[in-house]
Amino acid sequence: MAAVAHGHVSMSAIRKSIAFSMVDRYLSQILLIATTATMSRLLTPAETGLYLTANALILLIDNFRTFGVTIYIVQEKDLTREMVRSAFTIILILSMALGAAVCLTSNFVAAFYGTPELETLLVVSAFGFLGLPISGPIMGLLQRDMAFKAIAGINIASGLAGLVVTITLGFRGFGPVSYVWGFVTASFALSALALVARPVFWIFRPSFACIRQLLSFGAASSLITVSNMAYDFLPRLAFGKLLGFDAVAIYSRAVTVCQLPDRAVVSALHPVVLPALAAHRRAGGSVKEGYLHGLGLIAAVQWPALIMLALLADPVVHVLLGSQWGAVPPLVRLMAIGNMALAPAVLTLPVLVSTGRIRSAVLSSLISLPLSFVIAFAAAFYFGLEAVAASLLVIAPLQTAIAYAFVRAAIGVGWGDLAAVARQSACLALGTALAPLAIVAASPTGFDLGWFQTLAVIAGGALGWLAAVFVIDHPLKRELAGVRVFLQTLPYGDVRLRPLAAWRSR
Incomplete structure (x- = not known):
């Protein structure tokens, strides 16, 4: 099996990675703030709460379908082509299955909340699932390479595409679904840009050679991710039923504002920490x-x-x-x-x-x-x-x-x-x-x-x-x-x- 080489990571390279990651996060946060500031004036708290409830459900599912593939690619000591292709295969199967499940159950979720508009938001969101099988493995390879300059460009450009679509539809009176179409646009833009940055088409040949070890790692990683996401988003889902969508919006916006320091500063370290620590440990540090x-x-x-x-x-x-x-x-x-x-x-x-x-x-x-x-x-x-x-x-x-x-x-x-x-x-x-x-x-x-x-x-x-x-x-x-x-x-x-x-x- 063809192996993927790796090398020693110097402190200078880590600092450069953090610097590019900070540029990525700062500019991405500017785009997020611009979107939030604009849409908060175009939508009422109730409309915002409706979107945030749908968003909570979608992100919970979205993080499960990634199945820890990026983390696996980053931390694996002896990465091979077969491992990466198997990772793509798992994401492809999960994305298609979960996207179909969202579409089929959207009417039941809307009925539970007594809000028919929720069905439309969920169905449109499911289209965004189709982009991840392409972008997921490639972004993992870029992180493993500490190629955060390329990652920054990809994230910023895809975020800008999502912003343009969201705000344009918001001004045209599309309401909460404007956010969702922005998410779908950003998802496909991320995939296209990732493929341009790293045109490794061999990834997309399905393989089941390393499925067992990927399933073992992915199940544990996904459980961690989904548990954390559930803790973040379950209050929104509960408030939507107990206290109304206004309460969902107020609580969620408070969380968003409170996360600004983390998103602007600390989150720049998130993509760098695991690759740096993994490489440092492989080198005996x-x-x-x-x-x-x-x-x-x-x-x-x-x-x-x-x-x-x-x-x-x-x-x-x-x-x-x-x-x-x-x-x-x-x-x-x-x-x-x-x-x-x-x-x-x-x-x-x-x-x-x-x-x-x-x-x-x-x-x-x-x-x-x-x-x-x-x-x-x-x-x-x-x-x-x-x-x-x-x-x-x-x-x-x-x-x-x-x-x-x-x-x-x-x-x-x-x-x-x-x-x-x-x-x-x-x-x-x-x-x-x-x-x-x-x-x-x-x-x-x-x-x-x-x-x-x-x-x-x-x-x-x-x-x-x-x-x-x-x-x-x-x-x-x-x-x-x-x-x-x-x-x-x-x-x-x-x-x-x-x-x-x-x-x-x-």
Whole structure:
């Protein structure tokens, strides 16, 4: 069987990958924010909630049909053509089967919610499933190659195509289905662009040679993914039945706003972490050192960003969503503080997968997520949306503690190691918060800040954070220097570790 070569990954290559991934995430978030800001003014909260309910169902199914193929391709030590072709075969079969299932059951789902319009949204969404069999394996190969420059271009271009279709249809009065046609467009654009970037047509010859090992890995990986997605989306589905689509929209928009720091900063690490850790471990490196270093960098950015979001929830929601979403800022403030405990989350799955403990990742999800959902559902059923947001103050530390138990068993990281990382990040968070807290406390309108006060809070927080980085000599200072060097050499850099010609010749 033809093998797929791999090589050592240098720190310089990892930094370049993170930089391109950040460009990808920043521009993708700009597109998402533009879409959200525009559509929030074109659709009512009830219409938005209707789409978000359909979207929750589709994303749950969509993540199951990927079947962990990308993760498998990235982490497999001795990848062969037969493995990649078998991965394509699995996705193709699942995509066709699940797309047909969505179409056949859409009328029953619409009847359950008493909303006939939901059937149309689900049926249209099913068309987007046809693109994944092409894009899934290719994007896995690009990630394995650390080709994040190409990945960034593909994601940004497909996101732009989806934005244009969504907003155009929104202005033409198509309503919630505008979002769905945007999703379908982005799905097919992603497949076409992936194939242009990596025209490896041999992938598309079906093969069952490695089905058994793919099924074993994919079942575990899919269970993790679907469990996490279910925890994210089941509240939306429950609120749609219990509290109405308005509540779904308010809760979902609060989650969207609260995820802005993660999407803009931390999510840039998501595509890079697993390939980097897997390559680092194949080369004999210490996963524990990589975990602690990564955690320190993530918390150093995420904690200050979430504190700033909690303080600026009112102006952020007003600018992003408009005046009809006044119930969102109180939820955002609670969620932002709760999310601070989830800083290690981005590293948990990559660490466990790269050390060959994917079953531990499954067990961690199966323990923490059902408990979390029960807490959130009980809060919604008895107390309402603000209680759901407040429940994150309990849920987030619970999830992190359970995940840490498995990470500790995998790489031997101790409480003292975590405390050292937390102390440095807490100093940065404190330095960031001092001036903004003083401004908010002195404001006669509290959190409802004017433009001048908002700009003063942003400037005070940024200067405080930067000063704290240098005063405590945080490791992030060296990473910032590395980014500066990278930007100076960007026109001549090549993030891909293996030339494209080598792939084409196989």
